[in-house]
Amino acid sequence: MSFTLSPLSYSYEALEPYFDKETMEIHHTKHHQAYINNANNALKNLPEFASLSVNNLIQKLDQLPADKKTVLRNNAGGHANHSLFWKILKQDTTLKxxxxxxxxxxxxxxxxxxxxxxxxxxxxxxxxxxxxxxxxxxxxxxxxxxxxxxxxxxxxxxxxxxxxxxxxxxxxxxxxxxxxxxxxxxxxxxxxxxxxxxxxxxxxx
The missing domain is CATH 3.55.40.20 (Iron/manganese superoxide dismutase, C-terminal domain)
Structure with missing residues (x-):
């Protein structure tokens, strides 16, 4: 199983004027995609870890081979963090x-x-x-x-x-x-x- 970039549930300009369209598009399609690509590459030949969800994977970093820990800490971490980030963005909701x-x-x-x-x-x-x-x-x-x-x-x-x-x-x-x-x-x-x-x-x- 490979990680993939999920589409946003809103348009890139939906958070204007606070978060601008250009930043959102680059952030999502370039930065987040790069974390996914790097994580998938690092997980090649590690089927027991490649089958995990990203949140489960980052909880098992201490079980990874030594030469994979840092790259997956950074890139699986980046995938997990951004996957959450996109979900908690939306205008006009209220804390209650x-x-x-x-x-x-x-x-x-x-x-x-x-x-x-x-x-x-x-x-x-x-x-x-x-x-x-x-x-x-x-x-x-x-x-x-x-x-x-x-x-x-x-x-x-x-x-x-x-x-x-x-x-x-x-x-x-x-x-x-x-x-x-x-x-x-x-x-x-x-x-x-x-x-x-x-x-x-x-x-x-």
Whole structure:
């Protein structure tokens, strides 16, 4: 089984003016596709791993042959991260219900959560991701470097938990529109979060 690039459920311009069409198209068809191509190439002659879903695979990195661990950490990680990212983007949805209540309980309020998430995204040095994860029935904000994912576990990614919301803070995600203004890109994110999908992920755990 090979990983494939799933089409988006919306057009590349659907997130304008916050996420621009050109960035979305390049990000999806070039960057994400490259992670998939590299991961598939690394999985050749590894049938016991090639049959796994990408989320299962990145939880088994310590079982891979030594010469495949880094390439699959980076590229299967990139595939997993972006597959989630596209799903949690949509305009005109509202944070409400069980997830809003959990955020208020675990962070002391929605504004506090947003402040913590923006800080995690802003202060991630170089390339990486900011995440909202569910761990031990509690929500937490964490960040990871490069294409690491919390599902990889503490020993590899430096954190753990089930990711329900993620923001890509690699420059390729925002530089065409925002240039070096990462903070502006981060703040624009709240206009395109698909809270219905994030809530569904929250309830799934």
């Amino acid at each position: 219900g069980e997830l809003k209540h959990a955020i208020e309980c675990d962070f002391g309020g929605v504004d506090t959560f947003i402040e913590m998430f923006e800080k995690a995204a802003t202060t991630r040095f170089g390339s990486g991701w900011a995440w909202l994860v569910k761990k031990d029935s509690k929500l937490a904000v964490v960040s990871t470097a490069n294409q690491d994912n919390p599902l990889m576990g503490e020993a590899i990614s430096g954190t753990s938990g089930y990711p329900i919301l993620g923001l890509d803070v690699w420059e390729h995600a925002y530089y065409l529109k925002y240039r070096n203004r990462r903070q502006d890109y981060i703040k624009s994110f709240w206009n395109v979060v698909n809270w219905d999908e994030v809530t569904a992920r929250f309830k799934h755990t």
